[in-house]
Amino acid sequence: MQKSDWTRADSLALGVLAAHGGVAKLAAFIDAGLKPHQVAAIFRRGVTHRPRNGWFADVSVPWQGTHAVRVGGVLACTSAAASWGVPVPPDSWRRLHVAVAPNASRLRHNRDKTWEVKAGEDAEVELHWANLLDRPQGWRTSVVDALLPDDRRFVDILVGDRLLVEADGEEFHDAEKDAIRDAFFRGLGYIVLRFSYERIVHDLEGVLDEIATALAML
Structure with missing residues (x-):
C-alpha cells in the first residue's frame, strides 16, 4: 500500500475506535470497509493496541481500560469511577474492577491475553458479574453504573x-x-x-x- 492508502486506512480505523468509545471488535473494522490484514498491519505499525485477540484499542486508552478489555469485560466500580474523575479511596488502585457478563467465559489474566484463568484466579482483578443499567462507554461502564452496585440501590x-x-x-x-x-x-x-x-x-x-x-x- 502507498503512504496515502495507509493514511486513509489509519484514519478509518481511528474513526471506528472513536465511534465505539476507544475499543472495538475486528468485525467493526470489517463493517467499515477494512480488510483483516489491513487491521493487523495497522496494529503492527503501532497505530492501535490489541489487548485481546479480536479486539483493538486506541493508544490513548489508559492501561486500566486495556487490561479490563483483556480480562473480557470493561472497567467498573471504583476503577471506572476514577477514570470519570470521581474521587475514590487512595488504595483503590490495588484491585482492578472489571464488569463481565453473567455468562462470561474465556477470561484472561489482566496482564497476559494468552493466559486463560478462572474467576478469582487473577488476584489483581475484582470481577463484577452484573447486568448494567447503561451501555458500557467503550472500555468502561457509565458513571451511573460505576457508582451504583449490582442491587441498584447505593454504593x-x-x-x-x-x-x-x-x-x-x-x-x-x-x-x-x-x-x-x-x-x-x-x-x-x-x-x-x-x-x-x-x-x-x-x-x-x-x-x-x-x-x-x-x-x-x-
Whole structure:
C-alpha cells in the first residue's frame, strides 16, 4: 500500500475506535470497509493496541481500560469511577474492577491475553458479574453504573478519612432508611454527600464540584 492508502486506512480505523468509545471488535473494522490484514498491519505499525485477540484499542486508552478489555469485560466500580474523575479511596488502585457478563467465559489474566484463568484466579482483578443499567462507554461502564452496585440501590465511597459519598438508585430508594443511615454516619464524624440517580446522569459536573468543595473543607 502507498503512504496515502495507509493514511486513509489509519484514519478509518481511528474513526471506528472513536465511534465505539476507544475499543472495538475486528468485525467493526470489517463493517467499515477494512480488510483483516489491513487491521493487523495497522496494529503492527503501532497505530492501535490489541489487548485481546479480536479486539483493538486506541493508544490513548489508559492501561486500566486495556487490561479490563483483556480480562473480557470493561472497567467498573471504583476503577471506572476514577477514570470519570470521581474521587475514590487512595488504595483503590490495588484491585482492578472489571464488569463481565453473567455468562462470561474465556477470561484472561489482566496482564497476559494468552493466559486463560478462572474467576478469582487473577488476584489483581475484582470481577463484577452484573447486568448494567447503561451501555458500557467503550472500555468502561457509565458513571451511573460505576457508582451504583449490582442491587441498584447505593454504593458507599469513602474519600479520605471522613467524606462518605453515596449514590441512590432510582428503583430502591428508601428516604427514611437513608436518613437513619446518614444520621448514624454523621454521628461517627463523617461528612455525608448523597446524590440521586437523576443528578448523576444529568449534572455530573455539579456532583464532582460538590465532592471537590467538601474535600477542600476537610
